[in-house]
Amino acid sequence: MLWIAIRMLTGDKQKFYGLVFGIAFSTLLITQQLTIFVNLIERGASGAYNVGEAEVWVMDPVSRTTDVAYALPPTALDAVRGVPGVDWAVPHLRSSASVRTRDGDLEGVAIIGVDDATLIGLPKRMAEGSIDVLSQPDSVIIDDVGAVNMFGEGRDPIGERLELNDQRAVVRAIADATPSFTSQVTLYTKYSQALNYVPGTRNRMSFVLAGVADGLTAEEVADRIESQTGLKAETRDEFAQAGVDFIIENTGIPTNFGITVVLGFVVGVAIVGLTFSLFIRDNIKQFGALKAIGVTNGRILRMVTVQAALVGLIGYGLGVLGTVAFLWGFSGSPFFKGFYIPWQIPLVSLVAVILILAITGVLALRSVFRTEPASVFR
Structure with a gap:
């Protein structure tokens, strides 16, 4: 049948x-x-997951995602370093800026300033070049998707000169990073150099990235940071989920x-x-x-x-x-x-x-x- x-x-x-x-x-x-x-x-979680070393993200209590953050005072870094269970803590800057290319085009970019000594805050992989290029003056690293968006397919961005806040920036490497929700061009540079590229305000440190000492979990250290400093501290997974939730709730x-x-x-x-x-x-x-x-x-x-x-x-x-x-x-x-x-x-x-x-x-x-x-x- x-x-x-x-x-x-x-x-x-x-x-x-x-x-x-x-x-x-x-x-x-x-x-x-x-x-x-x-x-x-x-x-929406790419900003958190691109920084593989950071186990805990510390921020102002009103901050919500990597792109929606309120700047911290410089004293917040020492306060986090003084919390028991914090293995290390470094400053992290994320800001928007306008860049002028050699061709005279104006582009909106995201500036990410990573720790000068450890370079914590950079993506895990590089598509071209090495992270060591940041030791050279005025060096920036561009993300691979941003390189295509800014310079076009097939054009090598290495050596391109940009103008940021009347300062010179030279693209010397390409990062293999997960694109952001808006696929905005992202430029990575040292924290001290990033301060020159973004408009000056009294407080410009966006986050404090922290590592966890042996024998402790990220959740335990995050709770200690919140109770002792009054700042908001979230684990990498929690902060990544916050980025996803923000898109769902606000778009x-x-x-x-x-x-x-x-x-x-x-x-x-x-x-x-x-x-x-x-x-x-x-x-x-x-x-x-x-x-x-x-x-x-x-x-x-x-x-x-x-x-x-x-x-x-x-x-x-x-x-x-x-x-x-x-x-x-x-x-x-x-x-x-x-x-x-x-x-x-x-x-x-x-x-x-x-x-x-x-x-x-x-x-x-x-x-x-x-x-x-x-x-x-x-």
Whole structure:
């Protein structure tokens, strides 16, 4: 009987392909949009994860993310260093600035000042050059995505001269860093040099980065810092999550992507439901004949379930492969750097496909169950 069900399904090629297309399109839309959404909001955590050495981030109590921070007074650094359990602590500056290129273009950039002695605050990997270039005068390191955005594809930024706050800056290396949410150009330099590049204010230290002594956890040291200094201290994971939450709470991205995902589900139900109903209607005589020779509604339900499973398996596979092909095709674009498909997303798409097939199958089977066996002889 199950083989008969498959032959009935594949015998009508137009409706079979229509069902497969409906499932594949719905799966592609849901999987692709969820993948882009997750990767975009995860970039809110890039500022914290690009600094691999910092186990604890110390900031003003009103600061929220790496990009939304209130400057600390210089005394905060010594206060953090005096907390028991802090292995080391270094200053960290993050600020926005306008830069003028050699061609006369004006660009908005993010300036990151790292500790002069240890260079803690730089990304873990370098795409070109070495972190040692910061020992040279007026040196800056540009992130790889920012290099493409500022200078264009195929142009080597090494040696390019920039003007920052009437100060000279020379690009001497390229960092392999996770892009920020806005993909803004990021320039890394020493803390002392960064103070010359950003407009002068009384307090300019954005954060204090701290390490944890052996035998203690980051959570314990963060609690000690908060209780003894009155500043806010968060572990790297907590601060990264705060960046993600800030994007979710303050942008329309979740709503926009959520609408697209819902539309993908609705379109899948519409296409598959209509095509499945037409398939059942065109084969109502065959189902009636089966009931006339003694096939029960339960057996017919299993037959339709096999048909739906076959269509769902093929369509789901094509949809997921389409998402993989999409990411592979745009892997060379700096805007899609580091994009991946979390394992939870294909599971969400699979559940959506099962719901689509269940809803459309139940609606289509009503006419079959109401069909009288004698109707086939009329």
